[in-house]
Amino acid sequence: MTHFTRRATLGLMGGAMTAPFVAKGAWAATPISVGALRFTSHAPSFIALERGYFAEAGIDVNFEFFQAAQPMAVAIASGDADYAMTAISGGLISLAQKGAAKVIGGALSEEQGIDGQKILASNAAYEAGLTDPSQLEGKSFGITQAGSSFHYMGSKIAQAEGAEVSFKPLQKTPAVIGAIKSGQIDAWSIVPHIAKPLAGAGAVQIIGDVADYIPDYQVTTVFTSAKNASDAPDQTRAFLQALSKGAADFNAALVDNTADDAERAEIIKLIAGYVYPDRSVEDARDSVVNGAMRINADCALNRASVMDQLDWFKSEGLVDQDIAYETLVDESYVDIIS
Incomplete structure (x- = not known):
């Protein structure tokens, strides 16, 4: 596997979780860097950290914050971040073609009946x-x-x-x-x-x-380096399992509204601390609630939506015509929504 530095990666861009429990492994003492945006849609990772789900899975997470999707893809490919959750971009697809990145799950989705983008x-x-x-x-x-x-x-x-x-x-x-x-x-x-x-x-x-205009749009995906996807399956499953717990808490509190008032208030406070660190919880509350779109249960991935996005990138000449879906996506980690 070629090693990609951040500088080299920028140059390139120019051109099912089946186990109910993942035991702690050799990666437990190694910090894992997770790329994130200060968006409500990234709340599952914040919840998973603050509630100890990552620690329970044997991984020590720290966040690296970005302001756009493509720089996050660069960081994954260069090794500056290990996992991330953001939209598919032309840069991510190109890096996957170079053997530097893989989509391993789904996150934010448009869903009928839930206020979206x-x-x-x-x-x-x-x-x-x-x-x-x-x-x-x-x-x-x-x-x-x-x-x-x-x-x-x-x-x-x-x-x-x-x-x-x-x-x-x-x-x-x-x-x-x-x-x-x-x-x-x-x-x-x-x-x-x-x-x-x-x-x-x-x-x-x-x-x-x-x-x-884009029903059932898989807005964001979970992705990692191709090396992590192929060589660190236990670590990757542990990450996805913990992230899924955070997503379940998020959906229950803010999407399905099945959580009680105390739980809902706690989740809002937790998210506000990351997404709106300079605002009071009360001031940030409506913004957090307004951002509550569905996060796919168990990080399931909508194959049809991802394929539509890939086809669009090809049609616009933004990526090579011969890149295959399988080059971009590793379907072995999560359930697939077809």
């Missing part, structure tokens, strides 16, 4: 007639990088509406937020815990739902 318009664009996605013709759409999940969503929405849009890469999520608030871009799509507070403050307008 929103399509936004700037106030200026809204006042000029962009009141629903059918009016996207000729408009600009914000993305972090070409080949990001924002690019995929924007393209699928525009395609469904028969609209030609221009994509503006702004590198980081905060930069996209600033651009839509100031009217430098016309439209964007983002998770509800960001969309709803922006709209509630009058900074943007919500004009549609991503789920209406």
